[in-house]
Amino acid sequence: MRRSSIAWLPVAAALLVLARAHNAQAQESAPPPDSTAAPTGSGIGIAYWGVIPPASDSVSVTFRGRPMPVWEGMLVWPYRVITFPLRLLSDGIGESVEFLDEKRVIYSVAKLLGPRRGPFGAVLELSAGGLPGLGGGVALEHDAFFGPRNRFRLRGAASIRGHRRLGLGMQFAAGDRGELVVGAGFRERNNARYFGLGPFTQAEDSSFYRQKLAWGGASYRHNLGSSLFLTGDVLFSAIGTGLPRDDDDPPITLRFAGALLPDGFGRYSHGVSFGLSLSHETATETGRPRKGGIRRLRAAYYRGLGDDDAGFWTYRAELQQFVRLWYRNNVLALRAHLTWLDPVGTTSIPFQRLMTNDDPDLMRGFRDFRWRDQGMVVFSAEYRWPVWVYQRPEGPGLDLYLLTDIGQVFNDFDQISVDNLAFSYGIGLRLLTARGLVLRLEYARSGEDAVWRLRTDQIFQFARGGLFHGRDPVPIR
CATH class of the missing domain: 2.40.160.50 (membrane protein fhac: a member of the omp85/tpsb transporter family)
Incomplete structure (x- = not known):
């Protein structure tokens, strides 16, 4: 393993611990490999980093084409020079993850900290940086709450800077095309800014x-x-x-x-x-x-x-x-x-x-x-x-x-x-x-x-199920 990738080990370990924990159930229902799966030949294994190879059902693929024109090279090579640090970063992350995977470090920690089976599914929440600082919480979810299309969610989180939040959400099917959501919550921020x-x-x-x-x-x-x-x-x-x-x-x-x-x-x-x-x-x-x-x-x-x-x-x-x-x-x-x-x-x-x-x-x-x-x-x-x-x-x-x-x-x-x-x-x-x-x-x-x-959230696709997930409704968005 190259020294340049060692600095990424703590970040990669923390992120992939959660990935393994959440993927435990997904592996049981994963479809068998077929012609639409990516190749797993020698030197690649079960994980990829960098550009993902396209799906192919051929033994080998040979590409032949014309040389790159001068005008195209004038556009492509500056792009490659600018993105070279990002490619190095991607390679470093990929090698760090594979090293941890081979040593079974990710598997061992994920087995210890991963969600437990039971009447509810448990989802770990983490936060760091920004106003809340270091914090965490847990969300308990049920995907068949008194019915096959009904859901229940109870969420709690806190941080070292005095941020606290609670959220309760229930979603009920209303016919073939409708859904009713009921929710309530509380949030305290001790260091809001003006x-x-x-x-x-x-x-x-x-x-x-x-x-x-x-x-x-x-x-x-x-x-x-x-x-x-x-x-x-x-x-x-x-x-x-x-x-x-x-x-x-x-x-x-x-x-x-x-x-x-x-x-x-x-x-x-x-x-x-x-x-x-x-x-x-x-x-x-x-x-x-x-x-x-x-x-x-x-x-x-x-x-x-x-x-x-x-x-x-x-x-x-x-x-x-x-x-x-x-x-x-x-x-x-x-x-x-x-x-x-x-x-x-x-x-x-x-x-x-x-x-x-x-x-x-x-x-x-x-x-x-x-x-x-x-x-x-x-x-x-x-x-x-x-x-x-x-x-x-x-x-x-x-x-x-x-x-x-x-x-x-x-x-x-x-x-x-x-x-x-x-x-x-x-x-x-x-x-x-x-x-x-x-x-x-x-x-x-x-x-x-x-x-x-x-x-543990994102700014894209945020509006979906806001009341169910206990997201702040003030200001009105």
Whole structure:
């Protein structure tokens, strides 16, 4: 094993432990090899890294063609030079994984820490980096909850920085084309951040506050045919803010004292929202989609209760598209969304309900809550390619990807400008099993910060089953 790959051993070990644990059941039902499986000849074994060989039922394949023209070489060779470090990185990860696999290290640890069989399936959740810091949790799932098409999910997680969350979701079949989802949850963040409002805030204006969110509601989703889905939902939510912990400095009351304190600080905003969404969904895969996409329009109305007299409409348009490039499993993932909160009457919207760069609308080179206002527009792109797969080209494995996010917040559409856009870029690893995405590790940079995150969710295909999975419903997305 080359020394260059040793540095990747801890990361590869942590990721592949989960891969082996989740693949234990998938192996029992895996189809037998046939002409559509990738070759497993000498020197390859059961795992691949780098470009996955195409399926072939021939003993050998010989390629003959014309030499590369000069003009084509002028385009190809700069590309190869630029991507050479990434190819070295892919090779290093692949060799590290194979070394651990041969020594049965991954198998032994996965057998110790993997999910146990029982009435519920248990899924481990991990987090690191960003505001939560190091944390973890577990989600208990049942896929036949009082019926073959019913599901149950109970989720709990905590982190060393005082983040805590609980979520309960139940999904019931409603005829051949419908599904009813009931969910509730709680989330506490002791080190939420506030920089002010608008696209012109400065990084040095960072301040901290405590945020608590509780919610409960129901949604009904109906299949209209032709990949069209109509969803209606009703949700009660209460979100409160207060002073942070003593070691989170400076507090919001010091940085934004007196009249500078945002509206809504120090009190609970609680009310009911009613929403309607229309989506066109052609991306059926959840782990490694190679084609199709999601187009979604949403409108929701929020009305405060009791002392909360706020009322506003939320309008959102979102587009996701997956495009295969060059190789079968090399994919360009694109996502764009625009959200606008329109207040009703003269009352202002509490700052904790405004749009901000938080899950799933991250700007990954910036800390969570870095930007905040009534409107938000973001474009995200990822170029993904597999660097290691288990047993077959379409099987579980690791994907490496380049990422970029560009966008801004605004309180008037006239503020949307190239000069006001914030830009970030980075690199990431995605761990996939037979059940889809399990883990992502990302490192992203911007002009003011560098952020790395370890998460068990993703920003793509995030809207599916949000209430069932216990995802934050505030702000309305």
